[in-house]
Amino acid sequence: MEFPVDVALAQLAPALPTGPGWWYEIKLDGHRTVLWRTADTVRLQARSGRKVTSSWMDIALAGMELPPGVVLDGEAVVVVDGRISFGAAQSRAASSPARARQLSETHPALFIVWDVLAVSGRDLRGRPYVERRAVMFDVIGALPSPSAIQAVSATDDPEVAQAWYDSLQDTGVEGVVAKLGSSTYRAGRSSSWRKVRHAETVDAEVVGYTGTPMRPRSLAVRLPDGRTSLSQRLSAPLSAQVAVHLVAVLAGGRGRTSAGDAYSAVGSGLVVEVLAGTTRHAVVTVTRIR
The missing domain is CATH 2.40.50 (OB fold (Dihydrolipoamide Acetyltransferase, E2P))
Known part of the structure; x- marks a missing residue:
């Protein structure tokens, strides 16, 4: 897998899909980020493919605890007064490296992971979502606690997902993403991934x-x-x-x-x-x- 990677995207939907095989993840309001743990360092890329490591050095530092060859996809978020703040994430992303470091001291970032694309250099994008998620938990579970790298909340119960959607908007949650358990990780938009925003x-x-x-x-x-x-x-x-x-x-x-x-x-x-x-x-x- 070559840096940068083309990311998978969800189609916008007016309501949560239901039926066998659907999983649901909380959608957070931050910056889409892919973390690459190389042999000797960590690189971070934005959705566009642009390298953004200097904006999120606290996440990169946490990523050094991962084994080489791991590639994770998720969202860089900043919590302010108990609420996920897109404004704070935007300020961090738009700052100089020195200013980003200052901001991280006041409001450190979290990297909320929802997918693993590679482990030990082995490409997992062709594996089903449920298999990739199990591997993702193995990878994140091996990190020291507490860690700035955390797994996104997910469920296969549509009633729980709807409750998240209905009750968590005030915490900075944008909505819910639904993914088929059998879905592979495909670049671009796919009907097997659907997002429902407030x-x-x-x-x-x-x-x-x-x-x-x-x-x-x-x-x-x-x-x-x-x-x-x-x-x-x-x-x-x-x-x-x-x-x-x-x-x-x-x-x-x-x-x-x-x-x-x-x-x-x-x-x-x-x-x-x-x-x-x-x-x-x-x-x-x-x-x-x-």
Whole structure:
């Protein structure tokens, strides 16, 4: 496995999936981080692949207790006054190495692990989630206690997962991630990993689309706070319903969302109901046409 690694991502879902084989993990509001324990040091990478070791030296120091050849995936978080603080994590990540060290003295970071990608240099990404999780516990369980490296809370009981989702938002928990126990670790988004964030239903104006008017893949919507964002991929029934409106109006050239994503602009006058993340993410899922 070569540094950096392309990370696996979860698809946004409006509700927790249920049924045989699903596992559920608490989703924390921090910085996605992959920890590499090499023969003589520890390297940390961000989701983008950028090396971020200097921002999280307290995690890197804890990682030196791991055996060489271990690669862990998880979230770097900072707890302030008993609550996970994304602002504190963001400040750490944006600081110079010297400033990051100062911040770590006041609010040390935790590395909350949810996956192990390699052990003793052996690639585990092709193994099922339940097998990787068992190995992950073996690896983390061998660390001295207390450690800044900890395993994420997980359950195969959907009622427990729903209780987490309903009760832990005030502690800085973003939501819950559901993973199939048989799922391998695949780069990019996969339907076998689904995330449910704390969200609210809002009405949003459709300002564009991706795909074609006859078969729109996603919609560019203007949220109530003024941000423009691409929705998650439309379901087939929703795509067909939206197409009826799009083919009846003229295209208006090209546009870009607040995040820079391109779309075909249109002045349709169409309003849709969406689930809009209440955290820093402008991720939306279209639920129906208003």
